[in-house]
Amino acid sequence: METLTAIQKQYLEQPKERISGSEAIVRCLLAEGVDILYGYPGGAIMPVYDELYKYEDKINHVLTRHEQCAAHAAQGYARISGKVGVAMATSGPGATNLVTGIADAQIDSTPIVCITGQVPSHLLGSDAFQETDIVGISTPVTKWNHQVTKASQIPEIIARAFYIAKSGRPGPVLIDITKDAQFEEFDFQYKKCTGVRSYVPVPKTDDSSVTAAAELINSAKKPLIIWGQGIILSKAELELKALVEKAGIPAAWTIMGASALPTSHPLNIGMVGMHGNYAPNVLTNDCDVLIAIGMRFDDRVTGKLDEYATQAKIVHFEIDPAEVDKNIQTDVAVLGDAKQSLLQLLPQINTNSHPEWLQRFKDLYEIEYDKVIKNDLHPTKEGLTMGEVLKEINIQTKGEAAIVSDVGQHQMIACRYADFNVTKSNITSGGLGTMGFALPAAIGAKMAAPEREVVAVIGDGGYQMTIQELGTIFQNKVPVKIVVLNNEFLGMVRQWQQLFFEKRYASTEMVNPNFVAIAQGYYIEAKKVTKREDLASAVKEMIDSDAPYFLEVCVEKEGNVFPMVPSGASVSDIRLE
Amino acid sequence: MTTEKQLYTVSVYTENNIGLLNRISAIFQRRHINIESLNISVSEIEGVSRFTILINMSEDQIKKIIGQIEKQVEVIKAYYHTDDDTIYQESCLFKIKSDLLFEERQIQNIIKESNAHIVTVNKEFFVLEKSGRRAELETLHKALSVFGIMQFVRSARIAVTKDELKISEMLNAFKN
Numbered sequence A: 001m002e003t004l005t006a007i008q009k010q011y012l013e014q015p016k017e018r019i020s021g022s023e024a025i026v027r028c029l030l031a032e033g034v035d036i037l038y039g040y041p042g043g044a045i046m047p048v049y050d051e052l053y054k055y056e057d058k059i060n061h062v063l064t065r066h067e068q069c070a071a072h073a074a075q076g077y078a079r080i081s082g083k084v085g086v087a088m089a090t091s092g093p094g095a096t097n098l099v100t101g102i103a104d105a106q107i108d109s110t111p112i113v114c115i116t117g118q119v120p121s122h123l124l125g126s127d128a129f130q131e132t133d134i135v136g137i138s139t140p141v142t143k144w145n146h147q148v149t150k151a152s153q154i155p156e157i158i159a160r161a162f163y164i165a166k167s168g169r170p171g172p173v174l175i176d177i178t179k180d181a182q183f184e185e186f187d188f189q190y191k192k193c194t195g196v197r198s199y200v201p202v203p204k205t206d207d208s209s210v211t212a213a214a215e216l217i218n219s220a221k222k223p224l225i226i227w228g229q230g231i232i233l234s235k236a237e238l239e240l241k242a243l244v245e246k247a248g249i250p251a252a253w254t255i256m257g258a259s260a261l262p263t264s265h266p267l268n269i270g271m272v273g274m275h276g277n278y279a280p281n282v283l284t285n286d287c288d289v290l291i292a293i294g295m296r297f298d299d300r301v302t303g304k305l306d307e308y309a310t311q312a313k314i315v316h317f318e319i320d321p322a323e324v325d326k327n328i329q330t331d332v333a334v335l336g337d338a339k340q341s342l343l344q345l346l347p348q349i350n351t352n353s354h355p356e357w358l359q360r361f362k363d364l365y366e367i368e369y370d371k372v373i374k375n376d377l378h379p380t381k382e383g384l385t386m387g388e389v390l391k392e393i394n395i396q397t398k399g400e401a402a403i404v405s406d407v408g409q410h411q412m413i414a415c416r417y418a419d420f421n422v423t424k425s426n427i428t429s430g431g432l433g434t435m436g437f438a439l440p441a442a443i444g445a446k447m448a449a450p451e452r453e454v455v456a457v458i459g460d461g462g463y464q465m466t467i468q469e470l471g472t473i474f475q476n477k478v479p480v481k482i483v484v485l486n487n488e489f490l491g492m493v494r495q496w497q498q499l500f501f502e503k504r505y506a507s508t509e510m511v512n513p514n515f516v517a518i519a520q521g522y523y524i525e526a527k528k529v530t531k532r533e534d535l536a537s538a539v540k541e542m543i544d545s546d547a548p549y550f551l552e553v554c555v556e557k558e559g560n561v562f563p564m565v566p567s568g569a570s571v572s573d574i575r576l577e
Numbered sequence B: 001m002t003t004e005k006q007l008y009t010v011s012v013y014t015e016n017n018i019g020l021l022n023r024i025s026a027i028f029q030r031r032h033i034n035i036e037s038l039n040i041s042v043s044e045i046e047g048v049s050r051f052t053i054l055i056n057m058s059e060d061q062i063k064k065i066i067g068q069i070e071k072q073v074e075v076i077k078a079y080y081h082t083d084d085d086t087i088y089q090e091s092c093l094f095k096i097k098s099d100l101l102f103e104e105r106q107i108q109n110i111i112k113e114s115n116a117h118i119v120t121v122n123k124e125f126f127v128l129e130k131s132g133r134r135a136e137l138e139t140l141h142k143a144l145s146v147f148g149i150m151q152f153v154r155s156a157r158i159a160v161t162k163d164e165l166k167i168s169e170m171l172n173a174f175k176n
Helices: A006-011 A021-031 A043-054 A067-081 A093-107 A134-141 A151-166 A179-183 A207-219 A237-247 A278-284 A338-348 A355-377 A386-397 A409-417 A438-448 A467-476 A491-500 A515-521 A532-544 B020-030 B059-070 B098-103 B105-114 B134-145 B167-175
Strands: A017-020 A036-039 A060-063 A085-089 A112-118 A144-148 A172-178 A185-188 A223-227 A251-253 A268-271 A289-293 A313-318 A332-335 A402-405 A426-428 A454-459 A481-486 A525-529 A549-554 B005-015 B035-042 B048-058 B075-081 B086-097 B117-121 B125-132 B151-154 B158-161
Touching (some): A006 A021, A021 A043, A021 A179, A067 A112, A067 A438, A112 A151, A134 A144, A151 A172, A151 A185, A207 A332, A223 A278, A402 A409, A409 A491, A426 A438, A438 A454, A467 A515, A481 A532, B020 B035, B048 B059, B125 B134
Parallel strands (some): A402 A454, A525 A549
Antiparallel strands (some): B005 B048, B005 B075, B086 B151
């Protein structure tokens, strides 16, 4: 059970009081424990902003510079804290600008609640100024959405929104509220939602499926665990560690699962997928039992489906029944919450170790080290690599920073080389691959966890998609550290052009502005590094700073990310060069 | 699991909510699945709607679709059935010139033999209604079309299952 704050108690289940719909919205948020929300005002949401002004001592509304970034900031907030992030926007363009963030939260199972203003109900469907059918538009990318046209519906619908966003497999919820409902007065009272009759957030775990899973795991000679974000979402980090150690099973992670088990753990054998590590990809097609926990066999993980782990028995621990047998046919599916399922499984697991099998991962790691890692982390060539920047960040932050990455080459390098010694430390746009995600998400993450070091690692392309959020960082004094790895290319697309389109670099070369001057224009301390000998001190200076800090590192222009599973290839056909 | 395509009747019990049709149809649209017919009506339970969707696909596909439908928050339960598992019907209306009813003796025989019934007759036209299996409706349509049909419309399939669907139990379980 969550513990309620004093403010929450002040607004939960109080005697009825006649207030406006807009004041009710703010009180609902307070009752749900919202301390920060991100948004942008406009005509159809103005009554709510008027109330936020009155309640500003209790709730901090952060003005982003674009609504998309309000959604991403809410995502960053949710990903690092496990709490529901909140974004607010006006009708029409305000609402449509949220959609990218909502879609990102949907595919990455991030709990956010978006509240949008809407034209007065008598104008609905009349093509009024800034009217858009945001409920229709957001339907395919929300876990749930709803339009409110009467003030009296507000408490129940908002309670339901928070419940649905957070429970089961989390996701985004959008609530659209007409302006007349915001003005209307009614007798307000707030009760938390505890259930929706048509909705089963966590399916019942079948005891016999747990036993069957335990039998397969105990009998395995070459078992492999692949865990995903489900571990983090269900707070099952310790249970995963216990399973891995008790059964002595090498464990790999999907990009969304990163940081649930520390990088330094001897049984953590790295990342699976397109740019994952060599050993877990190759040996996916050699293991005898594949234990998937809280992951969904995304195509970037599996490569060619009909050549994926065909030799193995598949055990799938999963909260969402629709994910079972969706891409990979399972032998044993254990439905339910990962933490509860693992707790049930652990006593049935025999203490074991697989030294010879583990050695094969170590041998393949040596190959990857020689061919790839050595050159990424300890380059002998002149140009700086992205990998060595990550290595410096690891040193300066002791591997305890939350790394917020954008999308592309730098993202893959960040996920491959960052030391993740603390859970909830890899905040990135996994499923949707949203360039521009990192800077606003870092704002949300830092504000939700001010005690943590938050380092945004961004490419020069993605950075310019949401660069205006430097304004939000400056105005709110959010001490995020921003590292732009500048190769003057849209690097990942350029890499594909090099490998698969005979180096026809169509629209991937970037002529960039003076990034340092731009940061300084927002009064953010900024530095540019072009030489290896300046890198360590610059990263140290950045981490030592208590203020927001911008560091541009000019890296090798045509560096590639390897290993790589080319699209359409089998995971065991992963290329090292 | 079978990958052979066949007709399935999907029955979906849902909360009665604006927007749910959009949510459910999007599931089919995204995957380029053609809906053969779609009917939404009240169900045996007050406040609960029932979608009846007819689709031609393989069983392994339909299982995934059912998973996606049930994942929607306001869907209570979704089922798929083959024709053998259900009692199903469609109905149709024919609008035909009244003159023909008196001039063409054959039409009266067709009406009698097909168990169709006349809904209304006036000076200009009469309306014929027929419920049954698709093939019966098509046979009637073919027989009448030689005389000329002013308007024709056929409904979606509606179906009840031979086996019990324990929706009420599920909803009662939530209350307790």
